[in-house]
Amino acid sequence: MRVRGEIVFSFVLLVLFGVVSFLSFEWPEIARRFPLASGMGGIVISGILLALAIRRGTREKAEGQSSEVADKVEEQEEKQEEKATPKNEITIIAWVLLFIVLVLVFGFWVGIMGFVPIFMVLFGRETLKVVVPYTVIFWLVIYVVFHVALGTSLFGGVWGWAFL
Amino acid sequence: MERNQTLSSTPGGKLMVEAMQSGLQHLMSVEMIGLLFVAVLIGSFFGATPGLGGNLALAVMIPFVFGMDPYLGLGFLLSLHAVVHTAGSIPGILFAIPGTGPTVATILDGHPMAQQGRAGEAMGAQLCASALGGVVGALVLAALIPVLLPISMAMGSGELFMLIVFGLTFIIVISRESIPKGIIGALLGLVLASVGLDPHTSVGRFTFGQLWLWDGIHIVVLVLGIFGFAEVITLGARGRLGRISEVDVKIGYGQLWDGTKAVFTNWWLSLRTAVIGTFVGIIPGLGGDAATWICYGHAAQTEKNTENFGKGDIRGVIAVETANNAKEGGALLPTVVFGIPGSSAMAILMGALIMFGITPGPRMLTEGQDMIWFLVFTLVIANIVGAAILYPISGYLGRLAQMRSSLLIPVILVLAGVGSFMIGAAWQSLVLVFVFGLLGYGMKKWDYPRAPLILGFILGPMAEDYLYKALITMGPDFLKRPLVLILLLLAVLSLGFSLWSEYGKRD
Numbered sequence: 327m328r329v330r331g332e333i334v335f336s337f338v339l340l341v342l343f344g345v346v347s348f349l350s351f352e353w354p355e356i357a358r359r360f361p362l363a364s365g366m367g368g369i370v371i372s373g374i375l376l377a378l379a380i381r382r383g384t385r386e387k388a389e390g391q392s393s394e395v396a397d398k399v400e401e402q403e404e405k406q407e408e409k410a411t412p413k414n415e416i417t418i419i420a421w422v423l424l425f426i427v428l429v430l431v432f433g434f435w436v437g438i439m440g441f442v443p444i445f446m447v448l449f450g451r452e453t454l455k456v457v458v459p460y461t462v463i464f465w466l467v468i469y470v471v472f473h474v475a476l477g478t479s480l481f482g483g484v485w486g487w488a489f490l
Numbered sequence: 491m492e493r494n495q496t497l498s499s500t501p502g503g504k505l506m507v508e509a510m511q512s513g514l515q516h517l518m519s520v521e522m523i524g525l526l527f528v529a530v531l532i533g534s535f536f537g538a539t540p541g542l543g544g545n546l547a548l549a550v551m552i553p554f555v556f557g558m559d560p561y562l563g564l565g566f567l568l569s570l571h572a573v574v575h576t577a578g579s580i581p582g583i584l585f586a587i588p589g590t591g592p593t594v595a596t597i598l599d600g601h602p603m604a605q606q607g608r609a610g611e612a613m614g615a616q617l618c619a620s621a622l623g624g625v626v627g628a629l630v631l632a633a634l635i636p637v638l639l640p641i642s643m644a645m646g647s648g649e650l651f652m653l654i655v656f657g658l659t660f661i662i663v664i665s666r667e668s669i670p671k672g673i674i675g676a677l678l679g680l681v682l683a684s685v686g687l688d689p690h691t692s693v694g695r696f697t698f699g700q701l702w703l704w705d706g707i708h709i710v711v712l713v714l715g716i717f718g719f720a721e722v723i724t725l726g727a728r729g730r731l732g733r734i735s736e737v738d739v740k741i742g743y744g745q746l747w748d749g750t751k752a753v754f755t756n757w758w759l760s761l762r763t764a765v766i767g768t769f770v771g772i773i774p775g776l777g778g779d780a781a782t783w784i785c786y787g788h789a790a791q792t793e794k795n796t797e798n799f800g801k802g803d804i805r806g807v808i809a810v811e812t813a814n815n816a817k818e819g820g821a822l823l824p825t826v827v828f829g830i831p832g833s834s835a836m837a838i839l840m841g842a843l844i845m846f847g848i849t850p851g852p853r854m855l856t857e858g859q860d861m862i863w864f865l866v867f868t869l870v871i872a873n874i875v876g877a878a879i880l881y882p883i884s885g886y887l888g889r890l891a892q893m894r895s896s897l898l899i900p901v902i903l904v905l906a907g908v909g910s911f912m913i914g915a916a917w918q919s920l921v922l923v924f925v926f927g928l929l930g931y932g933m934k935k936w937d938y939p940r941a942p943l944i945l946g947f948i949l950g951p952m953a954e955d956y957l958y959k960a961l962i963t964m965g966p967d968f969l970k971r972p973l974v975l976i977l978l979l980l981a982v983l984s985l986g987f988s989l990w991s992e993y994g995k996r997d
Binding site: 331332335338339342343346349350353354356357359360361364365367368371372374375411414415417418419421422423425426429430434438441442445446449450451452456460464468471472478480481 | 678681927
């Protein structure tokens, strides 16, 4: 899984540098000098890294360890070492995305008040005795620091719920 | 405007003594002292909580200082950064869980001491050695300022461009995991830095017709994503939401005092490792890990009766901790004087300098010397105050290692989200910080060092600007100037030496 993930990541980088180089060609010479050089350099190096990752993956297969077995072994090791598992990674990324969506839709004040308790209860399995005071105190600290002390007007969401 | 007036109050020819007085005056304000205490407490929290660390502390706190007076804002950030490693050793000693990367070496002797019931002694030595190291590091930095002044006066656009090229060669050094991956990180930084309107031609680069991208990507939004959101994903992806440690430790004040005395009993070792740590810190990219391990090795090689090193020898703790804080003074030197960040934390701090309208580089020595002295004094005071505050609360801070991730994640997420919105002043910044979070997590997971990305992002636009100015004023002939040639030679030697030592080691 790690090798497969690395191949995907290297490929994404290769595409990214390709797009950078392609877009840079349109600009005048002074403007494109640095982005084009970075893009071209990136294509070469990420290409090499991609090739190395693919070769490592192929070698693992050739050594008789099918990718599924290798993945299971690695997953087991990851669990033992308390490292990230793909399932946990997707879960936490989804939670982060939920936070962003809540803030974009309802704004910071409602988004924080909604996200913090839901996250603590569902993801952290915290009891309401911990969740309620923690959320209220945290929300008040953010309000006092950013709204009262710094006088910041935080994003109110697409519905404009900037009631504070 | 007000910010620039404050900074330009130091004219080019101002005497160093006056600059020192001015720097000290800025530090001695009531607001600054108050902020310093707050910074020490926040820095202690980030340092003592495993998984957080100094880079995240700086990234999350930069939005809080946005719009502040530059002296207050930078003083706050530097004070915070100064105590992160001091507090970071506490969970290391108590539970063998390093709060920050460079404090790993402290565990070697600190944790065995804790297991022998001497945790207080180890922590007393650690706190005192950290304070001493921080003060020595700042004093060495102060001593080097007059030496560097004449060098900085001789630098034009061509020399500054070549200096940045020289700085970029340190990407190799900070890419110990993999040199090609480090270069990829730096190239990504260069690409991201070029987003926005090109200052010389006004062509929109990677703006895709979006108005909010015309000003480019703010360094803080990038840092919050690459470090802040990425750390949230790392913490959550471990899937372990229990406590980091279940051990409860009680510490007596008598033991703390014994440890403190040991630093002065071993004064020659303390001084040596502090000075070595400072000079290792000056070399951009070597980082805190190198400073602490070099000094630990030095102590083990040069001290007598070293059979207990690694089994609970207090001299091991002293050597590591003096170096750990001293290196920050050293790392500050290339950051402010040459515009080359000495570490990833210094790269973030450099971003903060730029945010305040201060351009780090040789001109700081002539036009902003009072700011340099202010930073030197802040480093000294923050280290002393930090240690003083940590003495009575060190036992409680150790309990932060028992804090559950489910309580930490929402805090970091909200602070990073609010910070990115405040700095970017657009809701799109939230989306951007999420994308950078994924990029940062991917880089962390697949061993792409993230410091070169920040280095490329900061140095890229400067290099582009200085190259443009040098070519406009002198054409390609700027390459024939003696100092440019010397810097070019140094860049080639640095690149060659780094590659040789890196690949030679592997062979």
